[in-house]
Amino acid sequence: MVANLGYGALIITFLICLYGISAAIYGALRKAPAWVDSARNAMLLTWPLVTLTALCIIYLLLTGHYEVEYVAAVTSNSMPFYLKVTALWGGQAGSLIFWSWLMSGFASAVTLRKWDRDREFLPWVVVVALVTLGFFLSLSIFVENPFTRLWISPTGNVVESMLQPAGSMLFTQADGRGLNPLLRHPGMIIHPPMLYLGFVSFTIPFAFAFASLVTGRSDDRWIRVTRRWTLVAWLFLSLGLILGMRWAYDVLGWGGYWGWDPVEVAALLPWLVGTPFLHSVMIQEKRGLLKWWNIILVTMTYASVLFGTLLTRSGVLSSVHAFAQSAIGPLLFGFVSIMSIITLILLIFRGRTLKSEGHMNSMFSREALFLLNNLLFLALFFICAWGVLFPIISEASGLIGQVFPSVAHIFTGQKITVGPVWFESTTGPIWLALLVLMAVAPLSAWGASTAKTLSRAAWKPAVAALVIAGLLFAAGIRSPLALVAFWAIAFVICATLYEFWREAAARHRTHGENLLAAFWLLAGRFRRRYGGLTIHIGVALMAFGVIGIEMFQTETQGMIAKGEQLSLSGFTIQYDDLKLFPTPDGREVARAELSVFKDGKFVTNLYPRRDFYTESQQSMTIPGVRSTLGEDFYVLLVDWQPVSSSGATFKIYHNPMINWLWLGGFVFILGTLVAAWPDREREVETGRVTRRREAVVSA
Amino acid sequence: MARLKFLIGGALILAAVVYLIVSSTTANAQYFLSVDELQSTGSKYTNKDVRVSGAVLGDTIQYDPQTLKLTFTVAHVPGDNKDIEAQGGLAQVLHDAVVDSARNRMQVEYYGVRPDLLRNEAQAIMTGRMGEDGVFYADELLLKCPTKYEEAVPGQTSED
Numbered sequence: 001m002v003a004n005l006g007y008g009a010l011i012i013t014f015l016i017c018l019y020g021i022s023a024a025i026y027g028a029l030r031k032a033p034a035w036v037d038s039a040r041n042a043m044l045l046t047w048p049l050v051t052l053t054a055l056c057i058i059y060l061l062l063t064g065h066y067e068v069e070y071v072a073a074v075t076s077n078s079m080p081f082y083l084k085v086t087a088l089w090g091g092q093a094g095s096l097i098f099w100s101w102l103m104s105g106f107a108s109a110v111t112l113r114k115w116d117r118d119r120e121f122l123p124w125v126v127v128v129a130l131v132t133l134g135f136f137l138s139l140s141i142f143v144e145n146p147f148t149r150l151w152i153s154p155t156g157n158v159v160e161s162m163l164q165p166a167g168s169m170l171f172t173q174a175d176g177r178g179l180n181p182l183l184r185h186p187g188m189i190i191h192p193p194m195l196y197l198g199f200v201s202f203t204i205p206f207a208f209a210f211a212s213l214v215t216g217r218s219d220d221r222w223i224r225v226t227r228r229w230t231l232v233a234w235l236f237l238s239l240g241l242i243l244g245m246r247w248a249y250d251v252l253g254w255g256g257y258w259g260w261d262p263v264e265v266a267a268l269l270p271w272l273v274g275t276p277f278l279h280s281v282m283i284q285e286k287r288g289l290l291k292w293w294n295i296i297l298v299t300m301t302y303a304s305v306l307f308g309t310l311l312t313r314s315g316v317l318s319s320v321h322a323f324a325q326s327a328i329g330p331l332l333f334g335f336v337s338i339m340s341i342i343t344l345i346l347l348i349f350r351g352r353t354l355k356s357e358g359h360m361n362s363m364f365s366r367e368a369l370f371l372l373n374n375l376l377f378l379a380l381f382f383i384c385a386w387g388v389l390f391p392i393i394s395e396a397s398g399l400i401g402q403v404f405p406s407v408a409h410i411f412t413g414q415k416i417t418v419g420p421v422w423f424e425s426t427t428g429p430i431w432l433a434l435l436v437l438m439a440v441a442p443l444s445a446w447g448a449s450t451a452k453t454l455s456r457a458a459w460k461p462a463v464a465a466l467v468i469a470g471l472l473f474a475a476g477i478r479s480p481l482a483l484v485a486f487w488a489i490a491f492v493i494c495a496t497l498y499e500f501w502r503e504a505a506a507r508h509r510t511h512g513e514n515l516l517a518a519f520w521l522l523a524g525r526f527r528r529r530y531g532g533l534t535i536h537i538g539v540a541l542m543a544f545g546v547i548g549i550e551m552f553q554t555e556t557q558g559m560i561a562k563g564e565q566l567s568l569s570g571f572t573i574q575y576d577d578l579k580l581f582p583t584p585d586g587r588e589v590a591r592a593e594l595s596v597f598k599d600g601k602f603v604t605n606l607y608p609r610r611d612f613y614t615e616s617q618q619s620m621t622i623p624g625v626r627s628t629l630g631e632d633f634y635v636l637l638v639d640w641q642p643v644s645s646s647g648a649t650f651k652i653y654h655n656p657m658i659n660w661l662w663l664g665g666f667v668f669i670l671g672t673l674v675a676a677w678p679d680r681e682r683e684v685e686t687g688r689v690t691r692r693r694e695a696v697v698s699a
Numbered sequence: 700m701a702r703l704k705f706l707i708g709g710a711l712i713l714a715a716v717v718y719l720i721v722s723s724t725t726a727n728a729q730y731f732l733s734v735d736e737l738q739s740t741g742s743k744y745t746n747k748d749v750r751v752s753g754a755v756l757g758d759t760i761q762y763d764p765q766t767l768k769l770t771f772t773v774a775h776v777p778g779d780n781k782d783i784e785a786q787g788g789l790a791q792v793l794h795d796a797v798v799d800s801a802r803n804r805m806q807v808e809y810y811g812v813r814p815d816l817l818r819n820e821a822q823a824i825m826t827g828r829m830g831e832d833g834v835f836y837a838d839e840l841l842l843k844c845p846t847k848y849e850e851a852v853p854g855q856t857s858e859d
Contacts, residue, residue, distance in 0.1 A: 363704060375709060379716040386720060391731060415731040417750050422727040426719045559765045619815045638812045639764035649764035651812050
C-alpha cells in the first residue's frame, strides 16, 4: 500500500517533469510568460512529491516491511532507529531517490528567488533542473525501483516485481539482511549526504550557465547569481570528502585515510574541477576575461558530478575488473554525453558573444596566476580521470601501442591498473606547485603586476618559511622532499598571515583601530577574500598532516603474551587483558586492554577490539587510538588465542601530525562558511562599480 | 607577444603532465590478469609486479599470528566483466569457482594483518609477484564480498 503510494508519487513527479520541460521550452520560444510560470509551478511541485516518496521508503524501512526487496537488503530487526532511517542512502535504489529528493529541493529553492533582473534565464534553468531530475526519476522508475516487492508463486519461486504476478503471494521474510557493518559508523551516516549535497548543488550553477548560453546574455550575471550556490556546493563536497577520509581512518583499519580507490577518486573529480571554477569566475568578474572557459569548467563540473554518481553508485567499479555492471551505467553515461554535447554546440554557436573584454598582459598578474591555478587543477583532474579509466583505456587501445611501439607499454591492449603509488608520484609534484602558487597568488595584483612587484611582496614570507625549514633541518629532518614540502606549507601560512597583517596594519594607520578590531572589520567586509585566505591556511594545515602520515608513518606488529610489551617510536604497549563478550545487537566482541607508555611513563589505556557480526559472518576491526596534536598512536587487535587467552597479535602505527589533517579540515570549512555567508544584494552593486573602474584602468 | 608567452607556458605545463603520466605509468602500472592467464603464460610474468584476482577457498586459509604469515588458495574466475555477467553475476561466479575442483588454482602467500573480509567465496585482488615455485607472493591484498551487501564501500586494502 505504502509502496504503491510512493511509486505512484514517483510516476506523477516524472510526468510533471516532462510537462514542466515542455512548458518552459514552449514558453521561452513563444515568449509566453504564462507558460513559463506554469513550468515554474510544476518545478515547485516536484519537491513535496519526491518528499512523499522518500517518506514512504523511510516508513517501510522503519516498520520492517521486508516484502520490499530494498528494505530487506539494507535493514534488519536489530538495527537501531537512526540506522534504519539512514538506510535510505545505504543502497543504490534508495540513494538514487535521495539524490532526486535533494535535486528537487534545490530546484524548488532556486525558483523561489527573485527573478526580476534575469527573467530570461528562468525557463532554461527550469529545463536543466527538470531534465536532470527527470533523468534520475526515470532511473528509479524503470531501472532501480526501491519499491520492488518479493512475490512467491504457487510453485515456490520467489520473484522480484512491482506488480503482483498472477497467482502469487507476497513473500515476507522475518528479518532483513541488514546494513554492511562497515557502514555503521557516524562518519558513514553523514558522509554520503554531504557528498550528495555537493554533487547535486553543482547542477544549479550549470543550469544558469546553460541559460546564459541559450539566451545569449554575455555578461557575468549567471556567475553573480550562482556564486553562493557554487560555494555552498563546494563546501558540502569538501565536507563530504573530509568525512570520508575520517571514516576510512577510523573504520577500514589500515592506518590510512585515503587509498586512491577508484570510488574515492571519482568523488574527488568534481572537486578538482569545481575548485578552479571558483577561482576562475573571479577573473571574469574583475576583468571580463575567460568567459567561455568558465562555461567549460562548470559544464565539466556538472559532467563529473554525474560521472561521480555513476562510478560510486552504479557498481561500475565495484569490482576492479568490472566496468558497467549495473544497467544504469550506460544510461548515465549517455545522459552525461548528451548534456555535454548540447552545451558544447551552444558554446560554439555563441562563441562570438563570449569574447573577452580585455587582454591578459602580465605573466605575474593575479589573473595570470589564477589561470595557472586552473591549469594545474585541470592537470590533476586529467591525471585522476586517466588513472581511474586506465584499465579500460589500456585494454581498448592496443592498436595505438602497435602503431607506435614507443608507447606500447602504455597502450598494451591488456588490462593494466595503477595504484596509490602511481597516483602519488604523478600528482605529488602538482600538489606541491599548487601550494607554492597558493602562497604567491594572493600577494599579486589584478591587471598589472610584474615580477619585480610580486617578488617585493613575497620575499619576506618566503624567507621566513626558509628559516622554518632550516629549523626543521636542525631538528633532524633530512628528507629533501619533506623539507621542500614543509617549506611550501610554511610559505603559504606566512604569506597569508603577512597579508592579513599588512591589511590590518594599513587600516590601523588610517583609522586608528587596534589591529584585531581592524582585522575583524576587514574580514567582515571582504568576506570572500578573507574566507578564501582562511581556506588556504586550512589547506596548508591539511597538507602538513598529509606529509606527516605519508612520510613519517612507522609501524610494527607482533604477538605478545599477557604482561609482555611491544615498542614503537618511543611508545610501548603492555598487553593486560582480553575480554570476550556478546552484545545485544548480535556482535561477538573481543576487546583487548592495553597500557600505553611513552618514554617509560604511563600515558593511557587503549582498547582495540574486533567485532564479529554473527548474522552476517563479517568482522570489523576497531582501532584503539591515542590522539594528540603531535601524533596518533594507533593500535589494531589482529588476532588472539581464545582458549588460553594468553597471546594476542597487535599491529601498531605511529602517525605523526595526522590530526593536523582534521584540524586543517575544520579551518577549511570555517573559511568556506565565511566566504559563503550571505550579505544581501549590496555586494552586487559594489562589484559592478569596481569593475567599471578597473575597466577604465585597463583601457 | 604576451599571447605567445602564455602559449609557451601552457605547452610547458602540458608537456610536464604528459611526462608525469608516462614516466609513472612505466614505473608503476601493473598488468591485471586472471589466474588462468598468469599460469598459462609460463614464465613471462615471473618476478614482475602484476595484479591478479581469484575466488578465495575458505578451507585453505591459514594464519600464523606469530609471524603474520597468511596463506590461502584462490580459484580462477573470469577476468572479463561480460563473462561474469553471462555466468550469473559475481556472487554466482565466485561460488562456482570455489565448488568446481577442475578450475586452475593458485596458492597465495602474504604477510600482514588478516583482513576482515577474507573468507570463503570472497574475491581477492592481489598485487605481487609469481614466484618460480608457483606461489603468488602478494604485497597488497584487496577483498570484495559481493554476496550479501550492496557494494557501497571502497574495498578494504592492506598494504605492507
